[in-house]
Amino acid sequence: MEITGTAQHDAWQQKALPPVERLRPDLWSIPVPIPHNPLRYVSVHAFALDGGGLGLLDAGWGSDESWAALTAGLAAIGAGVEEVRGVLVTHLHFDHLGLAARVRDASGAWIAMHPADAAAVARLTAAGAQAMVTAEVEFLVGLGAGRDEAVSDVGPPENLRAFTQMAVADRLLEDGEHADFPGWRMRAVHTPGHTPGHLCFAEERSRLFFSGDHVLPRISPNISTSPGGLPDPLRDYLDSLAAVRDLDPAEVLPAHEWRFRGLDARVDALTAHHEQRLAELLGAIRAHPGSTPWDLAAHLTWSRPWEQYERRMRIFAVTETDAHLRLLASRGLVVSSGGPVPAWTLALR
Structure with missing residues (x-):
């Protein structure tokens, strides 16, 4: 894999925000910070449109x-x-x-998403923050969390209120459809896994591939289960990786970290990472049969000691563990006890 976003990479190593960059005569990368987040920023891409005006790919944290x-x-x-x-x-x-509604209010711009994610945003907006908290607490209890732990990790409704006030899309883009960016051939590529409606965009004129969070150069995106989400998100994610592996773009422009070449090599590395993670989880189940997803997460390798995990970090870890369990179950390698809280054991072969 070849790093092409050298200024982005250098800034990452210096723990600084990268510069605004002109990538093509009519294309720019604008880093927009994510407060108090290890990802640091999202790369918003701006496109000059034929006939005047700009298009944006992603908007940034609200x-x-x-x-x-x-x-x-x-x-x-x-x-x-x-x-x-x-x-x-x-x-x-x-x-x-997060910032899409503010951009729309300031400019009258339309907002386009895949129908699956647009529907999820509409549901969150209609339900409100308290319903979101209740659903997430019950989901975590169903994965083996104690109720007090789940309530503490999820936090109060005011912490989630902004997530229930995001923009509902004006336009929907299905897989294979082209975005209304005059002068560009931006083809939507549906890549479910990270979210049900995640979209990458393949620009057919320049052979650029805007990978969103689907393929990142350094880390694996979080693939988790969630209330009302995909039933087997890791299977969907691995299928989505395979679907883009051989596109052979001139350059990959992810939403985080830095630009690169070598999509096939990065897809292979991400696939191998998840297979190694599945093997580690099988080992944990072998050593601790009858464990819940909440318990099994504590027996896996993370970026820091498990005792330091709490709140949203612990939620991501447990729901990611649950996603891996569901894939193992779909492969016939593990079985659950059934009931309101699954306890997992190796399948008899």
Whole structure:
């Protein structure tokens, strides 16, 4: 794999925000910070459109700090937010969709997403923060969490309120459809796994591949189960990786970290990572039969000692463990006890 976003990579090593970059005569990368998050920023891509105006791919985290960075980035390329005609959103997470409503309010731009994620955003908006908290607590209890632990990790409704006030898409993009960016051939590539409606975009004129969170150069995106989410998200994710492996783009432009070449090699590495993780989980089940997803997460290798995991980090770890368990079950390698809280053992072969 070849690093092509050298300025992004250098900034990452220096723990700094990378510069606004002109990638092509009509394409720019604008880093928009994610407050208090190890990913640091999302790369918002701005496109000059035939006939005037701009298109954006993703919008950034919904905060005043991020808004200031986005508008300053647009000013640095000689543009303003009022020139934005449309926003393509790769998926529903707050660092990608959070500022979309503010962009739309300032410019009248349309917002486009895959129907699956657009429907999920509409459900969250209709249900409200308290319903979101209740659903997540019950989901975690169903994975083996004690109720007090689940309530503490999820937190109060006010912590999640912003996530229930995100923009609902004006337009829907199915797999294979082209975005309304005049002068560009932006083909939507549905890549479920990270979210049900995650979209990558293959630009057919320049052979650029905008991979969102589906393929990142350094880390594996979080693949987790969730209330009302995909029944087997890791299987979907691995299938989505295989579907893009041989596209052979000229360059991959992810939403985080840095640009690179060698999509096939990175897909192979991500696939191997998950197979190793599945093998580790099988070993944990062998050593601790009858364990819940909550318990099994504590027996896996993480980036820091398990005792340091709490709140959202622990939720991600447990739900990621659950996603791997579901794939093992679909392969016939493990079975659960059934009932409200599954306890997992190796399948008899």
